[in-house]
Amino acid sequence: MNMDMPRIVPVDVPGPDPVDLPGLIRQHGAARPDHPAIVTGEAVTTWGGLAAAMDRVAAHLIRLGLRHNDVVASLGGVTPQHLTLYLGTLAAGGTFAPLMISATPQIVAGLVANCDARLIFADAAGQAALGDLTAQPLDDLLRDSADATGPLPVIAPTDGFDIIYSSGTTGAPKGIMHDHRFRGRQRARMAGFGFDAAMRLLVSTPVYSNTTLAALLPMLAAGGTAVLMPKFDAGGWLALAARHRITHAMCVPVQWRRLLAHPDFDATDLSHFVTKLSTSAPLTPDLSRDLLARFPGRMVNIYGMTEGGVGCLMDLTAHPDRLDTVGQVVAGGNLMTLGPDDTPLPQGEVGEIVGRSVTMMTGYCNAPELTRKALWTDPDGVHWMRSGDMGRVDADGFLHVMDRTKDMINSGGFNIFAVDLENALLTHPAVAEAAVIAVPSPEWGETPLAYVTLRAEADPEALRTHANARLGKTQRISRVIVTDALPRSEIGKVLKRDLRAPHWPKEKT
Known part of the structure; x- marks a missing residue:
């Protein structure tokens, strides 16, 4: 890590941090070896198979030269092989950087250089973005891996977990660094939404997006089942939801809107849904009302940043009269608004939203100046994350998001x-x-x-x-x-x- 990087300290929590994810995968593999972990089409990967494959991949990466906290970059689709590479990288003590397969070769080359990736993998879906880069074939990964011959690294809470690149909607993509502590605490936050060993999660967004990971990683930690949909379409999604009796899904608002508008929606059995999650963009009140009226199961909106710090949860089912808000601050978090001169404003006044929470990024990869710009430092020297959003917190603690500052x-x-x-x-x-x-x-x-x-x-x-x-x-x-x-x-x-x-x-x- 760049020594000029500001040291971002998240809000502390009592007790030990959660067990590392590879450790949990091994526990599920031992306790429920025949239970399905990943389903793609007719192919099923059991928990026993996933745990064994994860450790074989970890050993293979170490033989290829991966060292502790080195970065593995990937260009891949929503596939079992891609997820196994992710988990294998973590088990090897590495940091995973899934890159956007839709990016140009020039952007991909810049991202690989930014994260100083020691190894690059790509599948057929990611080949076009490689350009002049050379990558290991992701599709051959499991075939080429052999059993571990020695112990795998011990993982510490502050070891690197992943680097998620921003979409670039407001500028060049930035590499947002998370450690195991960040992801473990994020997983714990989902426990109240029915994330358990009986859950069945439908995954229909890219692996490189934090939208996907915010639900997928907690599901893997819980020991449930992930049903993968490599490319979203509303009719296919509804068919998979009915066939597999899906209990959970994370979608973005445009997907929810397309599902509700599909001619098969009202005839599809969705009664098994426990929790539906939405993030990445605002849920408008009209869409929220339609979801509550027509789609079974609890509906929860997540407002936050891949960088962490700023976060709210909105249980629409519990608060149908507050659909003009994004909910209340996450447990262990705090929000405030700042005026044009960065002075804290009284509750209820509109300003830029800043926040602190138990999940805060390590920083932007090799970009200390960008990291400093993303922070507001209070008079006590404590760092808060800037959201770039304008909003206000009302008397009941509900956050009203008004706009991006630049919009x-x-x-x-x-x-x-x-x-x-x-x-x-x-x-x-x-x-x-x-x-x-x-x-x-x-x-x-x-x-x-x-x-x-x-x-x-x-x-x-x-x-x-x-x-x-x-x-x-x-x-x-x-x-x-x-x-x-x-x-x-x-x-x-x-x-x-x-x-x-x-x-x-x-x-x-």
Whole structure:
């Protein structure tokens, strides 16, 4: 680790930290060797098989030259081989860096250099992103691995676990470093949502995304079963959910919306669901109400950052009257808002959200200056993570997220939060999705422009009139543009910079 890196100390918790994940995998392999751990199509990997394969891969990596805390980078899909490489890297004492298979070879080369990967693996899905890099064949990994001939490393809580690269929606991807303590505490947080040995988790998002890992890693620790879906489609997802009597799933809002809109949804047996989880992007009130009304099982929204520090949990089922919020701060965490001069604001006032919790990243990989910029240091010298979001905490402790700081619209000296305008548009029955951005205005400096997708034909001017009738005078939308689809990252976040690009000079987008 770069010695110039700020030392980020998470909130302490009483008692020992959870057992390392490879240790838990071995426990499940010994206790339930024939129970299914991973299901892909008709192929089943049992817990006994997974534990043995993990240790064979760990030994193989060590023979290839992997040393304690070295990085293994991967370019792979949602497959048992990819997950086994992840676990084998941890068992070998290494740090795993799953990279985006949709990235260009130039970006991938930069990420590999950034994390100083000692070994690179790729499967068929990741080959196109390799460029001039040479990688070990991921598909041959289990065949080439042999049993361990000596003891595997002992893992400490502060050893590296993984490096997750940000999506780059607000700039170049940053490598977010987690240790075993971070992931162990994150796993413990999921215990209240029915994560146990009887659970069956449907995985339909990429391994390189923290959205996936926030549910998949706790499921592996609990000893349940993961049903893998290499590429999401709503009809196939519903069929898998019914066939395998899925109890848990983590999806992003655009996936939940597509599932509810699928013609097979209402005829699909989803009665076995215990908990549905959503993260990565906001759940709008209209989508939340639809999920509560039509989809069985508890519905929980997770608001947070891959970096940790800032985190809220919203049990929509328990609080159906608070759907305009992202819930209350996670156990052991704290939130506050800062004014423009970084001064803490009284509760209830809108400012940038900062937080501390029991899970906080080690830092950005080989980027001490970026790490410092991500932190706010209080008068006692304690580090808080900056969220980049504007919001307020109400009297009951529920967090209202208003906007990204860079997405806030300043029109005529008034700050306008896009979420308020988007929610006003979503009250129209024809509007499926809405995204509001700032565009230049000779009169006001900036003015709100809305992009919408429709579920039924509607006149854009009528939509504008409908929304503006529900907004204050300073919030009025100047124009509505109907589009077939909103630009999104692979994990479902709306790319507002792509919407802004035609309207602004490059530095504004």
